[in-house]
Amino acid sequence: MDSMNEQISSLTVELKRGTLVLLVLSQLRNYEYGYSLVQKLEEKHAPIEAGTLYPLLRRLEKQNLLKSEWDTSESRPRKFYTLSEEGKAVYLQLKKEWRSISNLLEVLLEEDENNETN
């Protein structure tokens, strides 16, 4: 039983990993800094580990999906991220892809449930 739970949790992690980028892109219409994004996602019940999110933001910036700015006006300097033009376009396209995957899967799963009840 334990090994099954382990398998389920590792498969769940993989499922979530694929949606991570889309999830982060969806929250960056406005400028956010690392920790504000962590909190925001936590509030929305989609927590991401800080140790995963911080490097991810950097990687997305390097892929030109995000742009960043250091804000040094406050007592504590912070690096703010938001979608770049390219990022916005990619986000829109990715959203479409996700909807089609999720619809498709929904149909398949429902079909299977109907078969079961018959």
Added chain:
Amino acid sequence: MKLIDRYVYAVTEYLPKDIREDVGRELRANIEDMLPENYTEKDVYQVLEELGSPWKLANEYNPKKRYLIGPGYYDKYISVLKMVIGICVSVFAGIAILDWAIESPSGGSVNNLIVLSSKLISAMFEGAIQGALWVTLVFFILERTGVDAGHLSFYNSKWTPEDLPVLPPNNKRKISRGETIFSMFFTILFVALICVKPQLIAIYDKGDDGNMDAISLFDIERLQSYMIIFFLFAIIELGIYVWKYIAGSWNMPLAVANAIYNVVSCILLIIMLSDQALFNSEFFHKIVEYTNGTSQKVTTWIDKSKWVLLAVIVIICIADSISAIVKCLRRESNYGR
């Protein structure tokens, strides 16, 4: 706060220079954001625990390839490594035996055998280390430059069936493995001799006192000045052999590299052969003594044979370069059908 400094240091220590500072600054800001106001050491401890292992984090931050030989080359690397280490160990052992036989001609005593076996062991060990070092270097270069990338279906998404290796039996385009191993053996033997024991290339003369006298062909000191360039050539040649060995058949970049290498090594050979100071004049005196000829005659004879040797090598190089390119062109036209 010491703990934060140590954490940031641990994350950024091995990151590339250009991003190190920015990552550190951002990470520090993020950590401070996660802390409450007027935080204590205990709060810091908790936050760092939440962030997890700094090495894992560094791994996520690092954009570089973090391996010496990747999975695409790994199998080939191991197979070449085994082969070259085998060749190097036998070459070094052979040189050690030769060296021993010349240095202690009154062999057979127990003491002598002990000397021989200790020499053998250290020579074989050195051979293995040298072989492993240079093969690893060659593969490292292949890995980073990505030559022969067409064979790495692992990374190359545009794989086509044309990339399939050619079947071995009776295929003329195929570079024979035996041939590669054979030429690799002699190259390594030659290079090891020149680099490790050039004095072994000599005329051996049993003196009146029963000791073996070796009159070296080369002026050892002069030879030393060629050593770096000579060694560089050897590494490039080893690289081309390895490339040939793993490619299995000729392709255009390989054939062109082979041709360029042949031309440049011929030029080096011409330079070395025309350098009078490179050769030990005593060696030629000895030849004069042996042949009972006049030194005039012997000198002209040696001069002639030198240029004949050179001409033969140049012709072999040209033939080798052209045949590789022709095989390659034929292959490409076959695919073009």
